[in-house]
Amino acid sequence: MQSPGALEISRRDLLVASAATVTVAGAPSLAHSQTNTPEASTGTNVSFTVNGERLELELDNRTTLLDALREHLYLTGTKKGCDHGQCGACTVLVDGRRINACLTLAVMHEGGSITTIEGLGQPGNLHPMQAAFVEHDGFQCGYCTPGQICSSVAMLEEISANIPSHVTDDLMAPAEITAAEIRERMSGNICRCGAYSNIVEAITEVAGRKT
Amino acid sequence: MRAFSYECASSIETAAKAAASTDGAKFIAGGTNLLDLMKLEIETPTHLIDVNGLGLDRIEPTPEGGLRIGALVRNTDLAADERIRRDYGLLSRALLAGASGQLRNRATTAGNLLQRTRCPYFYDTNQPCNKRQPGSGCAAIAGFSRQLGVVGVSDACIATHPGDMAVAMRALDAVIETIRADGTTRSIPIADFHRLPGKTPDIEHVLERGELITAVVLPKPMGGKHIYRKVRDRASYAFALVSVGAIVQPDGTGRIAVGGIAPKPWRDEAAEKELPRGAKAASTRLLADARPTEQNAFKITLVERMLSAVLAEARG
Ligand SMILES: Cc1cc2nc3c(=O)[nH]c(=O)nc-3n(C[C@H](O)[C@H](O)[C@H](O)COP(=O)(O)OP(=O)(O)OC[C@H]3O[C@@H](n4cnc5c(N)ncnc54)[C@H](O)[C@@H]3O)c2cc1C
Ligand code: SF4
Ligand code: FES
Ligand code: FES
Numbered sequence: 111m112q113s114p115g116a117l118e119i120s121r122r123d124l125l126v127a128s129a130a131t132v133t134v135a136g137a138p139s140l141a142h143s144q145t146n147t148p149e150a151s152t153g154t155n156v157s158f159t160v161n162g163e164r165l166e167l168e169l170d171n172r173t174t175l176l177d178a179l180r181e182h183l184y185l186t187g188t189k190k191g192c193d194h195g196q197c198g199a200c201t202v203l204v205d206g207r208r209i210n211a212c213l214t215l216a217v218m219h220e221g222g223s224i225t226t227i228e229g230l231g232q233p234g235n236l237h238p239m240q241a242a243f244v245e246h247d248g249f250q251c252g253y254c255t256p257g258q259i260c261s262s263v264a265m266l267e268e269i270s271a272n273i274p275s276h277v278t279d280d281l282m283a284p285a286e287i288t289a290a291e292i293r294e295r296m297s298g299n300i301c302r303c304g305a306y307s308n309i310v311e312a313i314t315e316v317a318g319r320k321t
Numbered sequence: 322m323r324a325f326s327y328e329c330a331s332s333i334e335t336a337a338k339a340a341a342s343t344d345g346a347k348f349i350a351g352g353t354n355l356l357d358l359m360k361l362e363i364e365t366p367t368h369l370i371d372v373n374g375l376g377l378d379r380i381e382p383t384p385e386g387g388l389r390i391g392a393l394v395r396n397t398d399l400a401a402d403e404r405i406r407r408d409y410g411l412l413s414r415a416l417l418a419g420a421s422g423q424l425r426n427r428a429t430t431a432g433n434l435l436q437r438t439r440c441p442y443f444y445d446t447n448q449p450c451n452k453r454q455p456g457s458g459c460a461a462i463a464g465f466s467r468q469l470g471v472v473g474v475s476d477a478c479i480a481t482h483p484g485d486m487a488v489a490m491r492a493l494d495a496v497i498e499t500i501r502a503d504g505t506t507r508s509i510p511i512a513d514f515h516r517l518p519g520k521t522p523d524i525e526h527v528l529e530r531g532e533l534i535t536a537v538v539l540p541k542p543m544g545g546k547h548i549y550r551k552v553r554d555r556a557s558y559a560f561a562l563v564s565v566g567a568i569v570q571p572d573g574t575g576r577i578a579v580g581g582i583a584p585k586p587w588r589d590e591a592a593e594k595e596l597p598r599g600a601k602a603a604s605t606r607l608l609a610d611a612r613p614t615e616q617n618a619f620k621i622t623l624v625e626r627m628l629s630a631v632l633a634e635a636r637g
Binding site: 152193194195209210214218220272273278281293296299 | 322324325326327329349351352353356357360369371373397400401406407410413414417418420421422423424426427556557558
């Protein structure tokens with residue numbers, strides 16, 4: 111891949127650096143929520159790591175992790191599809207596990223470590239799963255793709271950790287990587303373009319390289 | 322979403338006390354049901370107490386030979402636990418049949434029990450709904466009721482408890498442990514935990530204000546064949562139309578709990594006595610008081626056929 115992204119990334123960095131609500135770690139700030147009294151504020155200071163960078167944000171408590179990433183940190187790779195846990199477009203990794211960023215509050219992730227699609231790989235330095243999606247045409251419009259990729263990376267880790275699924279025949283046997291397993295485990299990521307068969311091929315290829 | 326203040330609880334006692342003494346307070350665990358409903362302003366807490374840091378995320382053996390599951394154990398971790406997979410396969414299966422990988426990574430044991438109905442009119446704030454707005458009427462009874470309940474329902478509400486995990490917990494006779502604001506604790510058998518709607522469908526369970534679930538306890542393993550069957554409109558990532566959780570012993574006796582048909586996991590010991598006589602006898606007894614709508618009467622037949630499939634699988 112050539113990298114039109116170089117420019118984009120520096121623009122993003124600039125935006126992040128200049129966003130009023132973002133301060134670098136170590137800068138003086140309000141204490142975290144524990145010291146907030148109930149009547150007190152409807153905002154909270156939270157600090158977490160996003161793609162390896164430690165950040166502090168002062169947020170309205172209502173801010174979902176998804177909105178914090180997109181609207182405050184300008185990490186717009188993570189997509190908002192339904193905003194209700196029904197599509198998987200917002201999938202990110204929090205402390206190594208895939209979750210729906212739309213159904214969790216940013217302030218609940220004090221000290222957490224978040225990885226978004228931007229952190230998995232960059233133009234010119236793609237994560238193997240990103241490269242496999244490109245190679246296998248694992249997308250059409252691309253809207254669900256960041257969620258699909260984050261989800262599939264964590265999903266393979268779940269198989270390695272021997273977490274069973276709905277289609278696992280024997281709960282006491284080690285989890286296997288089959289097309290049926292991949293489809294079931296990826297059911298939390300909807301693709302309106304219907305790129306499913308190519309998505310399964312991309313994941314299968316990466317899984318094959320891992321085992 | 323309405324504005325709210327937020328705190329991370331530092332102990333179970335202070336969490337329960339704060340929840341009881343702060344107006345409009347609610348606990349938040351995984352947040353996967355509460356935040357969904359807050360976005361629609363169906364839930365409007367003015368203060369959230371985050372219980373994720375309370376250390377209630379362990380699964381420990383009990384002196385009776387069972388397991389105590391912390392209220393904050395995630396659905397993924399519960400389903401994947403070696404002991405659950407070996408001795409309570411039904412529970413693993415039910416959890417894995419629910420939601421998606423992402424949601425199960427956040428959803429907790431307590432939050433799953435307390436998840437609210439998926440009645441489409443409960444979610445549509447333009448419609449009358451006695452559960453959401455007591456006294457406003459029920460749009461579902463004469464409306465689109467295909468997904469809704471057939472037994473245990475009332476003239477005020479025909480919604481179901483939509484969850485899978487609770488069905489397994491009911492078959493296993495799990496016990497819910499809580500702490501109240503005054504520091505006292507109690508144990509509530511799951512059979513007594515969810516309430517039938519009657520005239521007050523807005524009251525869904527027996528917890529008091531501020532009462533925090535700390536754990537769910539499983540009795541010692543009961544052997545038998547563990548089966549969970551779920552019928553839904555798509556093969557994955559969908560709520561049940563009907564689900565059956567069963568533990569069947571070699572002599573044909575067993576336990577059966579059914580999801581998707583009632584405001585709580587539906588189980589009737591008298592119907593279980595009929596099991597050795599077959600699916601028809603057991604399901605007739607289980608649904609003796611059913612009052613389906615035209616749109617959801619198919620669930621009566623579906624329960625019988627699923628029971629039949631479960632019994633065949635148990636024999637096979
Ligand atoms: C798209 C989608 C599909 C789904 N599909 C399924 C499915 O197929 N099957 C299924 O079973 N479920 C399904 N679910 C529901 C999911 O299982 C629940 O949202 C989840 O289990 C709730 O757990 P939580 O920890 O996130 O609860 P929260 O949202 O944090 O809380 C839910 C409620 O429980 C209360 N609460 C939480 N913890 C405690 C405690 N310790 N003590 C007292 N009160 C407490 C909260 O105050 C709140 O009222 C689905 C959800 C979504 C969004
Ligand atoms: S069935 Fe219950 S939840 Fe649904 S509209 Fe009627 S009162 Fe509301
Ligand atoms: S945007 Fe989060 S699941 Fe659809
Ligand atoms: S590629 Fe268009 S939604 Fe999946």
